[in-house]
Amino acid sequence: MTEPKPKSTSESLRQRALARLANSHGSLNELSHQEVLKLAHELQVHQIELELQNEELKSTTAELERANLMFSTIFNSSPVGYLLLDEQGIVQEANRTFCAFIEASLDQVIGKPVQNFIDEEDRAAFLSRYRALFRQPRDKLLELRLKHSRKGVIWVRLQAERLRLPAGSPETPDRARLLLALVDLTAQKAAEQALRQSEERYRALIENSPDLVYRVSFVPEQHFEYVSPSATAITGYTPEEHYADPQLAFKLVHPDDYPILQQIANGGVKPDGKIVLRWKRKDGRIIWTEQQNTPIFDPQGNLIAIEGFARDITDRKEAELALENLLYEYETLFNGVQDAVFLIEVNQGCEFRYLRTNTTHQQKTGIPLAMIQGKTPIELLGQELGSVVCANYQRCVDSGKSITYEETLDLPGGCRTWLTTLTPVWLEGRIKYIVGAATDITEQKAALQAIQQSEARYRALFENMVEGFALHEMIWDENGKPLDYRFLEANPAFERLTGLKAEQIIGKTVRQVLPNLEQYWIERYGEVAASRGEQVFEDYSQELNRWYEVRAFSPQPGHFATIFSDITERKRLEAERERLIEDLQRKNTELGQFTYTVSHDLKSPLITILGFLGFVEEALEQGHLAQAKADLQRIRFAAEKMQALLEGLLELSRIGRVVHPPSLFPFGEVVIEAVQLLQGNVYHHGRAVEFAIAPDLPHVYGDRARLLQVVQNLLDNALKYMGDQPNPRVEIGWRELPDEFQIYVRDNGIGIETPYQDKVFGLFEKLDPRAEGYGVGLALVKRIIEVHGGRIWVESEGQGKGTTFWFTLPKTRPT
Numbered sequence: 081m082t083e084p085k086p087k088s089t090s091e092s093l094r095q096r097a098l099a100r101l102a103n104s105h106g107s108l109n110e111l112s113h114q115e116v117l118k119l120a121h122e123l124q125v126h127q128i129e130l131e132l133q134n135e136e137l138k139s140t141t142a143e144l145e146r147a148n149l150m151f152s153t154i155f156n157s158s159p160v161g162y163l164l165l166d167e168q169g170i171v172q173e174a175n176r177t178f179c180a181f182i183e184a185s186l187d188q189v190i191g192k193p194v195q196n197f198i199d200e201e202d203r204a205a206f207l208s209r210y211r212a213l214f215r216q217p218r219d220k221l222l223e224l225r226l227k228h229s230r231k232g233v234i235w236v237r238l239q240a241e242r243l244r245l246p247a248g249s250p251e252t253p254d255r256a257r258l259l260l261a262l263v264d265l266t267a268q269k270a271a272e273q274a275l276r277q278s279e280e281r282y283r284a285l286i287e288n289s290p291d292l293v294y295r296v297s298f299v300p301e302q303h304f305e306y307v308s309p310s311a312t313a314i315t316g317y318t319p320e321e322h323y324a325d326p327q328l329a330f331k332l333v334h335p336d337d338y339p340i341l342q343q344i345a346n347g348g349v350k351p352d353g354k355i356v357l358r359w360k361r362k363d364g365r366i367i368w369t370e371q372q373n374t375p376i377f378d379p380q381g382n383l384i385a386i387e388g389f390a391r392d393i394t395d396r397k398e399a400e401l402a403l404e405n406l407l408y409e410y411e412t413l414f415n416g417v418q419d420a421v422f423l424i425e426v427n428q429g430c431e432f433r434y435l436r437t438n439t440t441h442q443q444k445t446g447i448p449l450a451m452i453q454g455k456t457p458i459e460l461l462g463q464e465l466g467s468v469v470c471a472n473y474q475r476c477v478d479s480g481k482s483i484t485y486e487e488t489l490d491l492p493g494g495c496r497t498w499l500t501t502l503t504p505v506w507l508e509g510r511i512k513y514i515v516g517a518a519t520d521i522t523e524q525k526a527a528l529q530a531i532q533q534s535e536a537r538y539r540a541l542f543e544n545m546v547e548g549f550a551l552h553e554m555i556w557d558e559n560g561k562p563l564d565y566r567f568l569e570a571n572p573a574f575e576r577l578t579g580l581k582a583e584q585i586i587g588k589t590v591r592q593v594l595p596n597l598e599q600y601w602i603e604r605y606g607e608v609a610a611s612r613g614e615q616v617f618e619d620y621s622q623e624l625n626r627w628y629e630v631r632a633f634s635p636q637p638g639h640f641a642t643i644f645s646d647i648t649e650r651k652r653l654e655a656e657r658e659r660l661i662e663d664l665q666r667k668n669t670e671l672g673q674f675t676y677t678v679s680h681d682l683k684s685p686l687i688t689i690l691g692f693l694g695f696v697e698e699a700l701e702q703g704h705l706a707q708a709k710a711d712l713q714r715i716r717f718a719a720e721k722m723q724a725l726l727e728g729l730l731e732l733s734r735i736g737r738v739v740h741p742p743s744l745f746p747f748g749e750v751v752i753e754a755v756q757l758l759q760g761n762v763y764h765h766g767r768a769v770e771f772a773i774a775p776d777l778p779h780v781y782g783d784r785a786r787l788l789q790v791v792q793n794l795l796d797n798a799l800k801y802m803g804d805q806p807n808p809r810v811e812i813g814w815r816e817l818p819d820e821f822q823i824y825v826r827d828n829g830i831g832i833e834t835p836y837q838d839k840v841f842g843l844f845e846k847l848d849p850r851a852e853g854y855g856v857g858l859a860l861v862k863r864i865i866e867v868h869g870g871r872i873w874v875e876s877e878g879q880g881k882g883t884t885f886w887f888t889l890p891k892t893r894p895t
Contacts (some may be wrong), residue, residue, distance in 0.1 A: 117413055153507055161262035169194045181264060183229050199225035199233045216257050217242050235265040292390040299384050314392050316362030369398035418446050424514040432456055434472045444520055446493025450830035476502040477511050478738050496522045548574035551641045552608040562606025564589045575648045577626055594623045608632045611641040627651040645743045689715050745784050748777035751812050754791040772811040782891045786864045793857040794885050798827035805829055820891055826884040832876040840874055
């Protein structure tokens with residue numbers, strides 16, 4: 081069902097007038113001519129009054145429309161975001177600024193619950209306080225985060241005002257609404273963080289400054305509130321002595337400078353100006369100081385404290401004695417730099433004229449307001465530079481939105497680089513103004529360029545340095561012990577020296593990359609990262625199979641860096657050198673033993689030969705040919721013994737020098753061949769010797785002929801010292817270890833007493849002088865095994881318990 085269309089105001093008034101006229105008691109027909117004329121005159125006057133009232137109403141309506149347009153412009157151009165909410169928190173109205181805050185359109189905001197736009201971390205707290213805020217919003221400020229599609233969140237300060245909108249109709253009661261004003265605090269929050277960091281740096285600067293920084297309070301009585309540590313170096317008095325004596329600041333002043341203090345007290349010297357005074361140090365020495373004080377007043381204007389600093393300028397003062405009568409004036413330092421702000425009027429023909437500039441703009445550019453006001457960029461800056469500036473303003477107009485750009489302008493205030501933001505202001509359907517804000521980034525650009533140059537130099541060094549470099553982050557367990565570390569950066573030399581690719585390890589932990597890395601590497605690096613110290617060391621990585629010389633240091637807490645080089649080859653050479661030195665020492669020892677042995681064992685046959693030559697000569701002179709023949713036989717036997725000894729020595733000397741090409745061969749074949757070569761000796765006192773040869777003897781790498789000598793000599797030695805054993809037996813077996821084969825030759829012969837076990841490998845050593853041979857065989861065996869990189873030893877439980885000779889051969893080819 082549709083409601084009847086309401087009548088216009090004029091129609092309603094006419095009907096009401098007709099009704100009133102119909103109810104009137106009089107009639108026009110009853111009026112006289114004079115009364116009709118008078119009535120017509122009054123009607124004409126009344127008509128004119130109505131026309132005047134109508135014109136006034138039209139003027140008021142136009143003014144109201146202009147005011148409404150102005151309000152809408154201000155509402156949407158305001159830097160403050162506005163939201164109008166009902167009691168349920170539904171957005172009824174929003175300005176463009178709020179939409180710009182969250183990068184949303186009005187359609188995405190109007191009619192939506194306000195909590196949709198609040199970050200989840202602040203949403204519950206806001207909703208819990210909303211009803212109280214709606215009922216009593218005054219004097220309540222909230223800070224919360226709004227969701228942002230690109231930035232994640234933005235910080236805003238929220239202030240509320242309760243509104244009661246007029247009724248829409250007699251049936252509609254007044255409507256309560258909550259108006260929220262939101263100010264973007266994102267930049268302020270960043271600035272507060274920067275301020276906190278600046279305060280920390282300022283505190284560190286004061287504590288480490290050579291200047292004496294102090295604060296003197298006069299409430300409730302004069303006393304030092306703060307004195308920096310540099311007081312001791314400047315005055316000789318510690319900060320504690322200053323705190324203990326509130327008058328120490330006055331006592332320090334040289335008596336001749338008391339008048340200056342009096343001038344300050346009388347107002348003759350600005351309390352915040354710099355003053356130069358002589359101080360008498362604790363050790364009696366006079367120094368010149370330069371002070372600057374800042375008076376601190378309470379809200380009532382009472383002096384409550386003085387903050388200041390004092391600097392020892394003795395050296396400077398002594399160098400400026402000729403200029404001591406000159407007074408220096410110092411300007412007040414500003415605590416911050418404001419942006420240069422300017423307002424531009426945009427005419428219909430896109431002509432740009434400057435309307436206003438702020439103080440910072442005038443100071444930075446060197447252009448006073450009187451010089452710039454009302455001028456176009458071309459009139460102010462000239463055709464060339466002005467055209468460039470106008471082009472940027474035109475870009476802002478063409479885009480219809482804010483633009484930001486860098487520009488370098490050579491102005492009366494100097495050539496500076498600016499980061500400029502232009503924001504268009506829309507009025508009456510077009511852009512009538514441009515608001516500009518320019519930040520002076522000249523120093524920032526220079527610093528950035530310096531950083532880029534430094535980074536380029538660092539990168540060139542990083543990429544081309546010979547040593548490996550890596551940066552790591554240490555990982556600790558819950559007890560603060562080093563658990564692991566993460567690779568953050570590595571240079572090409574790191575890849576070359578470790579074989580690890582940077583792109584494969586960056587961001588990973590060392591346990592992920594090298595799971596079997598020795599724990600002592602992590603512990604040592606943990607010490608460096610925890611102590612912020614430095615260690616230089618050499619160590620071996622089993623995981624990488626390399627030796628490294630490492631310098632580890634901590635550039636920042638919880639991190640460490642390493643600069644290292646691969647010293648594997650050097651370590652190999654050092655080990656080779658040590659081995660050669662040890663071998664040389666051993667050979668020198670052997671040479672000494674050899675010399676003694678040769679001189680002893682060869683001397684005996686020579687003495688025999690020389691002795692019996694005399695007997696032969698005597699027997700021949702006496703004609704005893706038979707005796708001479710017997711003596712010559714003894715001489716032959718001695719010569720043959722000497723020849724055998726010399727051949728043994730010659731064979732021993734050839735070991736390690738005269739070699740056959742090494743090869744890989746089954747060791748069992750060598751054992752069988754040795755047994756066959758000794759076939760004539762395999763009977764002992766008429767009994768056959770039993771040989772027990774392991775069927776699975778390994779394949780070994782070496783000089784086959786020399787290893788055949790080893791087996792043949794060991795078997796021959798076992799047969800030679802079998803004794804009266806009724807069941808002679810020789811066993812050849814082996815066992816495998818991770819890096820070597822251990823092979824043994826075991827007999828059940830006469831055995832070897834413990835004191836003699838170390839002597840059996842000596843040259844010309846024979847435990848039984850009656851046994852065949854000259855004591856060279858086991859010495860040859862020992863030499864051959866050692867040349868192959870192995871070792872040999874003997875085991876025996878003693879007399880009659882048999883003997884076992886063990887020797888080793890490496891699994892890998894010896895170097």
